[in-house]
Amino acid sequence: MKTNILITTIGRRGTLTNLFKEELNKLGGRVIVTDNSPLAPALYQADNHYLTPRVDDDNYVDRILEICQKEEIKVIIPLLESSFPILDKVRDVFEENGIILLLSNQDIITKCKDKYQLYKYFKEHNIPTPQSYLSEEITSSLSFPMFIKPRTGQGSQNTYKINNNQELDFFVKYIDSPIIQEYIAGTEYTIDTLSGLKGNLISAVPRKRIEVRAGEVSKAVTLKEERLINWAKNITEGLGIIGPANIQAIITPEDEIKFIEINPRFGGGVPLSYQAGVNYPLLITKMAKGQKLKPIIGQFQEGLAMLRYDTPLFMELSVLSSQK
């Protein structure tokens, strides 16, 4: 049985598309991708692609189901956070059609989206994390610098370092629903994880972030940091994460680990974990076939660096506007 995989809201994730195409094709499967815009460059790198309405459109789910049937899709992997609750709601419908929605459940989606809920969860479970406050919780004087960001939101938009009370007063009003966090200096790490359908951790690859552009990792290097790998197992299995996730942490100059964020989706650096030896398309194909997966936690090439640069895709406007 061949396994075709649908990746939704593909956007610029051309490298992710390519690696799925290459590996699935070896197994007789195909990768199909969707986006609401014909300007999403990664559309043109899959085995087939479809335009859809926006994820908040009433017809979105029907369109996805229609594509799944036409392309005999076995697994859906969504990338856009705002689509997660919408797809989670119809998880049963997908299941009835023999399709796995490779996405954590609604409780996890909500916790990961709301940085304050996640902070509370970290605290309750003794997972080290920076002190965080809602604006109404700030009573005594804080020790600056602090860090302020929206309570929800994908990427690093609207995040500011704040250095004094004047900046604090301004930004708590300027940012919609902010969370104020102890500013942690140190080196940023991301752990790419993959969990099975029962929430068991299969793979965890920590990478050190060397440079960040526009909230997406630009340069990174894989590292076998045992503490991060152990925490990744503890965190993902504690939460019950299903499928891909990325966990963000900082290691301070005093060698303390602080966890910042969890995104229950493929992170931008996943091509590095793949290159270092984690064959996501193969592992997910095995999941879809109901095969038991042996965890490969900590099994990857250490010291592999990824440098990224922009590649252009040229197309005539007339071709772009004829996409369906």
Next chain:
Amino acid sequence: MKTNILITTIGRRGTLTNLFKEELNKLGGRVIVTDNSPLAPALYQADNHYLTPRVDDDNYVDRILEICQKEEIKVIIPLLESSFPILDKVRDVFEENGIILLLSNQDIITKCKDKYQLYKYFKEHNIPTPQSYLSEEITSSLSFPMFIKPRTGQGSQNTYKINNNQELDFFVKYIDSPIIQEYIAGTEYTIDTLSGLKGNLISAVPRKRIEVRAGEVSKAVTLKEERLINWAKNITEGLGIIGPANIQAIITPEDEIKFIEINPRFGGGVPLSYQAGVNYPLLITKMAKGQKLKPIIGQFQEGLAMLRYDTPLFMELSVLSSQK
């Protein structure tokens, strides 16, 4: 005579490197690139690459000269704005060594870097531009929204839309040396220009910016907008720009053109102008050989779109740290 070209501070400009390599190789020439970091991915796509000190290091110019001699360089194309004054100062030394520094002169570099000086220049020469103010010039009440950004600075970092007096009061202190500008709604255009060594315009390709990520164009489409092409000739020849530049403008819903910025260097969208028919490496090779160039203004493929996605380059850390 083969023409070898050196592009300095190459960073992530892998596509630019590739197109120079491909075209120069056809002519028997080579492209050599430099950066101060072995993590600059485009280093590894040139015919040869060298690490240098930072541009503000005392040994920077000597290192560049040493590379030029070793690689028989005929033309230097710098990309980083902070390196322009440093290289301009030793333009004579390059000339004595038979090397062309393909860069506008210091007066133009200064005008383009300082958005307020450029505003004054636009006003004096009746070039349409948004009303702009230094913080000390704001006397009466402004009509919001306005736009605030640093007076100098590459890219779109630290730029904010301001909606009221409270935000204005805050950001004029928060931003170092700000300039406050009338907020112009509309569609953004960039015109990639190439001028000869005497300041004569050779090529001008307007492109409509469809999406911007982190201040760099991500999607764009070429358009034969005659007014922009005519203005590009007027502006570049009026200023006396030499070599590459990109001019940024907005066309309002009322079809008015407003010029915002000039960068006297290759813009991020140059691969699109190349793909649309402007063979920069060939044109620059001809300049270096002292051949007369026939302008090809307005001669390019219209309606060609460029979509960009990130491509990873994987390298072992040990290889990266052994670069020289």
